[in-house]
Every structure is written in structure tokens, then in C-alpha cells.
Amino acid sequence: MTVPATIPAHDLRAMLVSERPPRLLDVRTPGEFETVHIAGAYNVPLDLLREHRAEIRQHLDDDVVLVCRSGQRAVQAEETLRSAGLLNVHILDGGITAWVASGFAVNRGAARWDLERQVRLVAGLIVALGILVSIVFPWAKWVAGAVGLGLTFAALTNTCAMGALLSRLPYNRGARCDAQAVVCQLVDSAATDKKAS
Template sequence: MTTPATIDSHDLHQLLGSATPPRVLDVRTPGEFETAHIAGAYNVPLDLLREHRDEIIGHLDQDVVLVCRSGQRAAQAEETLRTAGLTNVHILDGGITAWETNGFAVNRGAQRWDLERQVRLVAGSLVLTAVLGSIAAPKLKWLAAGIGGGLTFAAVSNTCAMGMLLAKLPYNRPTTTCDAQSVVAQLLDANTTTQKVS
């Protein structure tokens, strides 16, 4: 397994202002993307990218930088794209969090909690409820054990079933459509615009 190529926020900022900027794919949920994203980025949620990778990579003819909250989902997306044969892929080191920390601008929309924070709230609430409830119903301790086991598996496998479920809630849905056809249409439109400018 090769180490994923990373790019820091300063280098990406310079590249975005160059004559041949990379294509920035934000692999967070549509709700997270709508909250804050790098100007010009395309929202291609990780599950959508995995499901339609061949269709999407057919329209990625320039360098690609993958962005998520901190880099974890971007690393999964990078592995998916490299497995499919795309070699011009980089990960934004530290994700959108590092981008904002370094003072670079983002486009802001409706404010929502990011997915990781939602997972912590739900998992923590379930564990606390189970532990307190086990005073009256001792078998509830197994719910807490199940959540702990699920979080351990999530860390080891670098996946999160709870996060995938929470991403499907209406709260995390965007006000605009985010599906394979709309993503491909955006990429095609950008390719046409780039060719006209060249």
C-alpha cells in the first residue's frame, strides 16, 4: 500500500490561483458541504463516489484534491480512486478544518453540526442512557457495550456505520440535489468552460 499524497492548505491555495488549478472534490455529506466549503469545490459524498467511481473518474482529467473534515474520509476516497486507476490524486492535509484554521476563505451556507460531532452526540447519549438505565434494568449495560464495540470496530476498520446512517437523515440533506448525474453534469460543464478559456 502506498502512502497517500497530501497537500497542505497553503500549497492548495496557491494552486487554486494558478492557470491550471486542480479539481477539488469535497467528500463530506451534502449537509456538511453546504455549511462550509472551499469555493469552486464539487460535492461528491464518499458513498456516492464509491458507488459511481468509474462514471465520475471519466471526467477527472486534471489533478484532483480530496477534501473532508480532517482527512479521514478523503483518505478512503483516495484509496477508492487509486484502486480505479486514477493517479493524479492528493488529500488536503487536515481537511477543511486546517484550511479554515490557516485563515483561508470558505463559502458558508446553513449551519449544521459536522457528522463527526453528531456521531459523538448520539453514541455518548446512548452510552450514558444505557449506563444510567442499567441501575433499574441491568441488561441495558449491553447496549453500552454494543456501542463501545461499534466505535472500536469503526476505528479499526476506518468506517462508521452510525455516521453513514446519520448522513441519511433529513437534517444532513442539502437543499439542492446531490446525485451522480448532477455531479457528472457539473464536471462536464467545468470541462467545457476550461476548454473554451484555453
Template sequence: MSSSHPAGPATIDTTGLREQLTAGPGPRIIDVRTPAEFETAHIPGAYNVPLDLLREHRAELRRHLDEDVVLVCRSGARATQAGQSLAQAGLPNLKVLDGGILAWQAADAPVNRGKPRWDLERQVRLVAGSIVLTAVLLSVAVPGAQWIAAAIGAGLAVAALTNTCAMGMLLGKLPYNRGSSCDLDTIVGQLRDTAPTADRP
């Protein structure tokens, strides 16, 4: 059900993860999306550890993640980055959910739902597109404004090549995306509780 990927942690598909969760306590599921994305829809029993916080405190988090861990994001890109960070901190037994929460939902797997919000990737497309459109329109009256559009295009190209997104990380810090409080102490407290989660599928 899982396969190794040379550039990152192993992956596990939706079927494999569901089987593990059904058979017993299963792996620890860490969702690295923003708190707002997590509140919108998440796998029952998952813990929310936003990617920026995970990167900053990976050594501390590693001490509370000794068992098997499955990392989840929207489609797999952020989870792969999180896996690389935790692997560098010495955490074994990491897997990334192949296709992320999108694949999980497409398979009709159990999901806890909350208030609908735009996911981070959609926000990036809106902001980048709006800046490019504004720059092109401004270039009619303001010489050089087209270079703003070029800079955004270059930034998106770099984001694709490096599998990171500076704009996404900045947007993730906005109050809209932070949702309820999601600080290190709260997360560590949740991770210390090793009792099985009642609402897991």
C-alpha cells in the same frame, strides 16, 4: 508541498493548494462530506460528491476526473477513504487536503459559507454518547442494558481501527445531512463543465 502516504493517496497542505489555485485553474477539488456539511462551509470552486455516492459510482465518476484531483473532507479521514476508492477505479494524480476543511479554515483561506449545521463527527459523538448514557442509566432497572453501551464502545473502537464509521454513514443519509439534492446526474453535469470557476480563490 505534498507527500506520499503508504496507506493512501498523497497529501497536499493548505499552502500548496492555495498556491496552485492562485497560479491558474488548479486541480479539481472534490469535497466528500455530506451536502449539509458542504453547504455550511466549503472551498470556493469545490464540487460536492458525498463519500457514499462516490463509493457507489466511482467508475462513472472516474470517467469525468482525468485531471489532478484534490479530495477534501472535515479532517482528512473520509477524503482518504475516497482516494482509496478512486485509486482502485484507476484514477491517478489524487491528493488529499492535509487536515481537511478544518486546516483550510484555520489558515484563513477563502471559504464559501452557508447555513451553519453540525458536522458529521459531532453528530456521531452526540448519538453515541446519548446511547451509552441511556444504556447505563437503564441498566439500573433493566438487566443486560449495559451491553448496549459495550456494543457502542466496540463499534467506536472498530471505527477507529478501520478508519470507517458505520454510524456516521447512517447519519449521513438522514434528511438533515442531505441538504439540497445531490444526485449522480447533477454531479456528472457539473464535472463535465470544465470552464474555470469564477469564485475560486
């Protein structure tokens, strides 16, 4: 079956109830995943996926659909998995945001701010404080300028250093999520799928 690189939410929903559903890898932070996720998805944060791509790739034989908030981190995850040799990887178009907007079922937990909203808050606070402090210390205006340059660089490279740093905070860590736990989940589900066949 040929599946496009980007899959709309309604097509993914149909695929999930098919005879051979794809594996869903949610590349958001554990905190974001705990807030809302598609049932059956595995939480493999982007930084963990990058670091352990070869090990995780060994346990992905079926079609894989990557999920994040809006699709940006999933694009980076797709590049990571393709560079590790996985060709049957796809992206949920519009991410979990599009899935929820379509009215499809999700598992919900405690509400937390998503990573992109946290980046906007921290960047905005740094700029505002930098301008205020520059009234007394003129050099502080360069802090605001550095944040602006950082955001510009993030947009041009489709990366975000501030987001990567914020994802490491305990608030975003949520439940334990490490490579060994992810691999165990993938192995267990593969064994269950083979028994069911």
C-alpha cells in the same frame, strides 16, 4: 508536475490560482458542504463516490484534491478513486478545518453540526442511556458495550457505520446531490475549461 499525496492548505491555495488548478472534490455530506466549503469545490459525498466511482472517474482528468472535515473521509475517497484507476489524486492535509484555520476564504451557509460531532453526540447518548436504563433492566448495559465495540471497530478499520447512517438523515442531506448532478457539473466545468484554453 509531481504533487505529494497530502497537500498543506497553503500549497493548495497557490495551486488554485495557478494556470491549471486541480479539481476540488469535497466528500463531506451535503449539509456539511452547505455550512462551509472552498469556492469552486464540487460536493461528492463519500457514499455517492463509492457507489458511482467509475462514472465519476471518467470525468476527472486533471489533478484532483479531496477535501473532508479533517482528512479521514478523504483518505477513504482516495482509496476508492485509486482503485478505479485515477492516479492523480491528493488529499488536503487537515481538511476544511486546516483551510479555515489558515484564514483562507470559504463560502459559508447555514451552520450545521459536522458528521463527526453528530457521531460523538449519538454514541454518548446511547451509552449514557444504556447505563441509566441498566439500573432497571440489567441487560441494557450491553447496549453501551456494543457502542464501545462499534467505536473501537470504527477506529481500527477507519470506517464508521454510525456516521454512514447519520449521513443519510434529511438534516445531513442538504441540497439535492446525486451522481447525475455531480457528473453534469464535472462535464460542464471541463467544457468551460477547454473553451478558456
